[in-house]
Structure formats: structure tokens, C-alpha cells
Amino acid sequence: MVTKHLKNLHNRLKSFLGKLFKRNKEIKLGLYGPPNSGKSTLANTICMDWLGKELSTTSEIPHETREIQTKENVIIENNGKKLTFSVVDTPGIATKIDFEDFLKGGLKRPEAKERAKEATKGVIESIKWLDKMDAVLVILDATKDPINQVNITILGNLEARGIPVLIIANKLDLKESSATAIRSAFPQYEVIGISAKEKHNTEQLYQKLFEVL
Amino acid sequence: MDVKIKLYPYEKLKEDGIKDMLHDLKKNTIIMIDAKLKPDEEAKLIEETMKNISTNFSGIELDSLDLTASDENDTVLKKIKTQILEFLTGKKRGLTLIGPADIIKKIEKKPDDLLLHMR
Ligand SMILES: Nc1nc2c(ncn2[C@@H]2O[C@H](COP(=O)(O)OP(=O)(O)OP(=O)(O)O)[C@@H](O)[C@H]2O)c(=O)[nH]1
Ligand SMILES: [Mg+2]
Numbered sequence: 001m002v003t004k005h006l007k008n009l010h011n012r013l014k015s016f017l018g019k020l021f022k023r024n025k026e027i028k029l030g031l032y033g034p035p036n037s038g039k040s041t042l043a044n045t046i047c048m049d050w051l052g053k054e055l056s057t058t059s060e061i062p063h064e065t066r067e068i069q070t071k072e073n074v075i076i077e078n079n080g081k082k083l084t085f086s087v088v089d090t091p092g093i094a095t096k097i098d099f100e101d102f103l104k105g106g107l108k109r110p111e112a113k114e115r116a117k118e119a120t121k122g123v124i125e126s127i128k129w130l131d132k133m134d135a136v137l138v139i140l141d142a143t144k145d146p147i148n149q150v151n152i153t154i155l156g157n158l159e160a161r162g163i164p165v166l167i168i169a170n171k172l173d174l175k176e177s178s179a180t181a182i183r184s185a186f187p188q189y190e191v192i193g194i195s196a197k198e199k200h201n202t203e204q205l206y207q208k209l210f211e212v213l
Numbered sequence: 214m215d216v217k218i219k220l221y222p223y224e225k226l227k228e229d230g231i232k233d234m235l236h237d238l239k240k241n242t243i244i245m246i247d248a249k250l251k252p253d254e255e256a257k258l259i260e261e262t263m264k265n266i267s268t269n270f271s272g273i274e275l276d277s278l279d280l281t282a283s284d285e286n287d288t289v290l291k292k293i294k295t296q297i298l299e300f301l302t303g304k305k306r307g308l309t310l311i312g313p314a315d316i317i318k319k320i321e322k323k324p325d326d327l328l329l330h331m332r
Binding site for chain 1: 251252253255256259260262263264266268271272273274275276277314322
């Protein structure tokens with residue numbers, strides 16, 4: 001009898017604390033996409049614009065980000081409204097790890113092997129973290145063919161979890177890029193064209209964040 | 214090199230899990246499945262692939278056709294039919310092609326079929 005009461009009390013306390021934590025929990029904005037699409041460059045642009053410091057390292061060699069990078073308390077403002085969230089930069093998701101890319105990038109064999117191992121762990125971590133996100137920007141390199149299984153898998157998993165998504169068509173500063181190709185590949189999604197590197201059209205992105213977060 | 218092609222009924226995949234498939238993929242086997250995988254199955258497949266990557270296995274090429282994907286011209290009736298069928302069979306109508314990245318250069322997705330380019 002007493003234990004039952006205690007258990008009940010314990011459960012009520014747990015649920016109360018749970019709610020308290022949830023309320024204080026920051027909204028997480030995930031940056032997802034295939035390797036090399038510009039996730040970290042965009043994370044840096046967002047953090048630089050609103051915090052004055054960068055978050056991640058970037059590189060032309062794929063799988064530069066191999067661990068989740070989080071920056072909390074990013075506050076953006078628009079028309080007197082404020083929005084506070086965490087930026088979560090994730091390792092690029094891939095179905096294969098090209099060892100040769102690391103060798104071409106100048107790494108020695110043992111380093112390249114270690115890097116590949118870390119890259120596989122990064123992909124797994126990205127997938128595991130999907131559940132924690134409150135909204136996700138799927139960043140695609142607009143110079144590449146958007147109809148790619150990795151993109152479809154990422155979008156499908158976000159949809160299945162009911163997580164709001166904006167597709168970012170990145171690298172629009174490059175001549176061979178096409179936001180239109182991305183729009184026609186994924187007509188059911190909102191697509192925003194930007195250049196994370198040249199900081200083009202990021203204003204529109206910030207405005208849209210108020211709608212999805 | 215001895216390359217094999219295996220046809221996998223989707224129902225078998227559900228019973229035996231994705232681990233069996235990786236066992237085959239690591240042994241130069243290309244796998245065809247008579248359905249589109251669900252998003253969580255695709256994610257699981259990528260996770261398992263990552264756990265198995267080594268100097269002998271660089272990963273997979275994966276592509277699929279989704280025959281249930283609706284377009285604007287679909288009638289409401291057709292959409293309902295698709296959903297009922299999926300609910301009853303537990304299976305998304307389509308095709309999936311998976312192969313070891315070390316022997317497949319790429320899978321080309323024409324709108325209505327899949328074309329496998331070997332190395
Ligand atoms: N021209 C151009 N290059 C860009 C843009 N955004 C990123 N890049 C370049 O693309 C390469 C990859 O950028 P990252 O930001 O490291 O890509 P990522 O998506 O974080 O990659 P992983 O961490 O490997 O998954 C780098 O060389 C960047 O300088 C852009 O808007 N325009
Ligand atoms: Mg990165």
C-alpha cells in the first residue's frame with residue numbers, strides 16, 4: 001500500500017520534472033544533408049551573423065564534420081520578434097565512405113583509415129540524432145543531381161517523424177547550380193536558394209525560420 | 214570476380230532483418246527487393262552498412278523506385294486505393310536495388326526504371 005503511494009508520488013514527480021525540463025529545453029535546429037553540401041559553412045554563417053563566432057571547420061574534402069557540433073542560445077531577430085534555438089551541425093550522411101577521397105586529399109594510409117572509421121561513426125550519430133530535432137534544414141549542393149537516395153532517405157525519415165523541413169539549395173553562387181532542379185525533384189517542400197559561402201539570400205532563410213520553429 | 218544477383222522478397226527482409234543482407238553485400242552480391250523500403254528501414258540499412266565498412270568493403274549504392282508516389286493528376290480514389298493496399302500488405306509498392314559500392318559505379322534512376330552501371 002505504502003509502496004504503491006510512493007510509486008505514484010514518484011511518477012507524478014517524474015512527470016512534473018519532465019515537463020519542466022521540456023519547457024526549458026531549447027529548440028534544436030538540425031543541419032542535415034549529404035557530405036560536402038555546405039552544412040558547416042551555413043552553420044558558421046548563422047553563428048557569425050548572430051553570435052559573432054563560428055561553430056565548425058569546413059573543408060573541400062568530404063566528411064570534415066565527424067561529430068555533432070552544437071551551438072546553444074542562438075538568438076535571431078526580425079521585425080521586433082526574437083527566436084532562440086540551438087544550431088546543430090551534423091556529419092554528412094552517406095551510403096559509402098570513399099577511402100580514396102582521403103588519400104587524394106593528402107592523408108597517409110593509416111590516417112585515411114582512421115578518418116574513414118570516424119566518418120562511419122559520424123553517419124550513425126547523425127541518423128541517431130534525427131529524433132531529437134525540432135526542425136531541420138536539409139542542405140543540398142545545387143550543382144549536384146538532387147534525385148539521390150541519401151536525400152530521399154533523409155527527407156523520408158523527417159517526414160515519418162513529423163519534423164518540419166526546409167530544403168536549402170546551396171552554392172547558388174556557382175554557375176552550374178540550379179535551384180529549379182531541386183524544386184522539381186521535391187515539389188512538396190519549400191526550397192530556399194542561398195549561397196552560404198557568399199552569404200546570399202540568408203535574410204529570407206532567417207525570416208522562414210520564424211515559420212518553422 | 215564472381216558477382217551474384219539475389220532477389221529478395223520484401224517479406225523475407227522483414228523476417229531476417231537487414232544484417233543478413235549486409236552479409237551478402239560484403240560478398241559481391243547485388244540485391245533486388247520487390248518493394249520500396251520504408252524510411253526507417255533505409256536508415257537502418259545505412260547504419261548497418263557503416264558498421265561493416267572496412268578496407269575490403271567501402272559501402273553500398275542504393276536506389277529505389279516508389280510506385281506509390283502520387284502526382285497532381287492522381288484521382289482521390291487512386292490515392293485511397295494505394296493507401297489501403299499499403300495498409301493491408303504492409304508493403305510499399307516499388308523496387309529497391311542495393312549493391313556493393315566496390316563493384317557498382319552508380320545506379321541511374323530513369324523516371325520509370327533503374328539502370329545499374331558496373332565498374
Ligand atoms: N561556392 C560555394 N562553395 C561552398 C558554399 N558552401 C560551402 N561551400 C564549400 O563546399 C565545401 C564543403 O563545405 P562544408 O561546409 O565543409 O560542407 P559540409 O556539408 O559541412 O560537409 P561535411 O562536414 O563533410 O558533411 C567547402 O569547400 C566550402 O567552402 C557556397 O555557398 N558556395
Ligand atoms: Mg561539415
